Amino acid sequence: MKIVVLKFGGTSVGTIDRIKKVANIISTYKKKGYQVVVVSSAMSGYTNDLIKKSEKVAENFKKSEYDTLVSAGEQISCSLIAGRLSHIGHFSKSMMGWQIPIYTDDNYSNAKIKSVNTSKIKEYLKQGGIPIIAGFQGIDKNERITTLGRGGSDYSAIVLAKYLKAIKCVIYTDVIGVMTTDPKVYKRARKIKVISYEEMLEMSSLGSKVMQSNSVQDARLNRIDVSVKSSFVKNVGTLITKRKNIIDHKVITGISVTKSDSKITLVGVVDRPGVAASVFEPLSVNNINVDMVVQNISADGHKTDITFTINSKDLNKTQKLIKYNKRIKFKKVIFDQNVSKISIIGVGMITTPGVTFRMFQALSKKNINILAISTSEIKISVLINRKNIRKAVATLHKEFKLD
Numbered sequence: 580m581k582i583v584v585l586k587f588g589g590t591s592v593g594t595i596d597r598i599k600k601v602a603n604i605i606s607t608y609k610k611k612g613y614q615v616v617v618v619s620s621a622m623s624g625y626t627n628d629l630i631k632k633s634e635k636v637a638e639n640f641k642k643s644e645y646d647t648l649v650s651a652g653e654q655i656s657c658s659l660i661a662g663r664l665s666h667i668g669h670f671s672k673s674m675m676g677w678q679i680p681i682y683t684d685d686n687y688s689n690a691k692i693k694s695v696n697t698s699k700i701k702e703y704l705k706q707g708g709i710p711i712i713a714g715f716q717g718i719d720k721n722e723r724i725t726t727l728g729r730g731g732s733d734y735s736a737i738v739l740a741k742y743l744k745a746i747k748c749v750i751y752t753d754v755i756g757v758m759t760t761d762p763k764v765y766k767r768a769r770k771i772k773v774i775s776y777e778e779m780l781e782m783s784s785l786g787s788k789v790m791q792s793n794s795v796q797d798a799r800l801n802r803i804d805v806s807v808k809s810s811f812v813k814n815v816g817t818l819i820t821k822r823k824n825i826i827d828h829k830v831i832t833g834i835s836v837t838k839s840d841s842k843i844t845l846v847g848v849v850d851r852p853g854v855a856a857s858v859f860e861p862l863s864v865n866n867i868n869v870d871m872v873v874q875n876i877s878a879d880g881h882k883t884d885i886t887f888t889i890n891s892k893d894l895n896k897t898q899k900l901i902k903y904n905k906r907i908k909f910k911k912v913i914f915d916q917n918v919s920k921i922s923i924i925g926v927g928m929i930t931t932p933g934v935t936f937r938m939f940q941a942l943s944k945k946n947i948n949i950l951a952i953s954t955s956e957i958k959i960s961v962l963i964n965r966k967n968i969r970k971a972v973a974t975l976h977k978e979f980k981l982d
């Protein structure tokens with residue numbers, strides 16, 4: 580029998596009315612003869628609320644306890660869906676990560692899935708049941724509950740599709756698919772019909788939260804086709820697939836923005852071999868991810884300015900690490916939280932010259948100053964002042980004919 584995995588996000592199960600609608604969607608797959616496995620996120624707002632509670636209880640809430648707490652929302656949504664499905668005549672039950680089990684490493688709050696024991700799910704499917712599986716959670720080797728990073732239900736769904744050899748994995752969300760940019764930032768964003776794993780991976784890791792990046796990485800490694808569509812309106816959505824399946828490449832496929840960057844500039848650092856390593860080593864030891872880096876040589880050739888970006892959540896820690904770093908000498912340090920990274924992504928840029936120039940020129944015509952740059956084969960990212968984000972997205976969307 581053919582298995583499908585259907586994943587529903589927070590807004591899709593956000594109210595009782597929405598849960599009833601989701602149950603109807605699930606029912607249509609069952610009626611078509613599929614074996615249906617459902618993965619659900621928590622009702623929208625629940626996870627955020629639990630995180631806030633942990634912050635009120637303790638500044639550094641115990642890591643392993645944090646995962647037990649923030650995974651709780653999924654238990655509610657899954658049992659409500661199963662309850663509704665039973666009410667409309669199906670055989671359904673909720674299953675938490677520990678009941679399956681879904682095994683992960685013990686990197687609390689951002690764990691990776693190591694294996695899934697599919698026997699209970701398969702047994703239940705054989706009996707004609709519809710398992711409603713809690714996304715975002717698993718257990719480690721000590722049977723402590725773990726979570727898979729924000730948005731981690733996408734990851735649960737794709738890994739389950741892999742282990743169950745599903746013929747389809749559908750991510751139901753609150754937009755009509757993967758769009759050329761976040762429709763909340765730019766209204767004229769359009770749906771992308773087909774996108775390659777590589778482009779989707781860049782878009783997700785550069786800020787497009789429609790798909791969690793670990794999930795895309797797993798889909799890519801296992802060659803799982805993923806559809807992203809709306810649970811609100813009937814539509815065909817977006818297909819995420821291998822590059823070979825895509826005939827028509829635009830130069831740029833999409834634009835992503837981040838809203839949580841901070842820029843740090845060390846002014847007048849004494850320039851000697853190993854200085855950059857001395858700046859970044861304590862950050863690396865403390866698991867702080869450094870993103871963009873720019874180093875300028877000053878006029879006298881003895882001093883240098885080093886600028887880099889980090890996620891704003893790590894700003895306090897970074898400030899302390901720099902202050903107490905005895906291995907570096909500098910004149911002053913500047914912290915700036917009002918920056919954002921805007922990226923253009925597309926495999927088309929590999930074969931099209933001049934994309935970088937077009938991006939920089941378009942931004943400069945609108946008086947948008949570029950603070951830092953980073954590139955890869957299929958993306959160009961620039962750091963700009965956060966107040967210019969909407970203008971920059973609109974400008975680049977037009978420049979690369981995505982409107």
Ligand code: ADP
Binds near residue numbers: 753758787
């Ligand atoms: P879910 O709860 O279904 O997992 P998310 O909130 O995690 O949904 O992701 C959907 C949201 O992602 C959309 O509402 C949209 O604002 C945002 N988003 C950001 N970039 C994009 C994009 N390129 N295409 C579609 N949605 C995007």
Ligand code: ASP
Binds near residue numbers: 589621627714
């Ligand atoms: N409920 C979790 C979160 O808000 C997981 C998810 O939405 O996928 O991050």
Ligand code: MG
Binds near residue numbers: 788790791
């Ligand atoms: Mg999500």
